[in-house]
Amino acid sequence: MRYILPLFLSLLFSCSTSAQNYIGKQKDIDQILSNVALFSSCIMDKNTQGIVDSYTVDGKIFPDQREIMEGSEPLFKYWAPAEGYTTVLHKVTPQEIQIVKKTAYDYGIYEGKTERPDGSVSSWQGKYVIVWKKVGKDWKIYLDIWNRSPE
Numbered sequence: 001m002r003y004i005l006p007l008f009l010s011l012l013f014s015c016s017t018s019a020q021n022y023i024g025k026q027k028d029i030d031q032i033l034s035n036v037a038l039f040s041s042c043i044m045d046k047n048t049q050g051i052v053d054s055y056t057v058d059g060k061i062f063p064d065q066r067e068i069m070e071g072s073e074p075l076f077k078y079w080a081p082a083e084g085y086t087t088v089l090h091k092v093t094p095q096e097i098q099i100v101k102k103t104a105y106d107y108g109i110y111e112g113k114t115e116r117p118d119g120s121v122s123s124w125q126g127k128y129v130i131v132w133k134k135v136g137k138d139w140k141i142y143l144d145i146w147n148r149s150p151e
Helices: 004-020 026-043 048-053 072-078
Strands: 019-022 053-060 086-100 103-115 122-133 138-148
Touching: 026 048, 026 086, 026 103, 026 138, 048 072, 053 072, 053 103
Parallel strands: 019 086, 053 138
Antiparallel strands: 086 103, 103 122, 122 138
């Protein structure tokens, strides 16, 4: 019996330090999480239009070591897969989502694997921040910034 309380406290604190922090209406949080998963699916399916449709019409991306890009055409060109390369894994793990009225932000980590034309696979990972806007009944990406973490 005396071991149960320390075990319980240990489990409680280990769970709370690694748990996500989501603040807002559950319906909105669920939709953002669904849109995050859809974004990853679009990348792995080479669905460039689906990726671009994830953004607001005035959405902007901030790729590492590049200029800010805005608008459907520049986003389409950026996200179009390079010939012979396939993203076999794209996973986004939000650490925090906070919703305030019709704006939200989330940040976390991303990871993935790309298969090259020669069959070799490279792994990559990094961190990101996204600002979301509610457009009608849907949440769209307004600002999207990321950079790689050291391997």
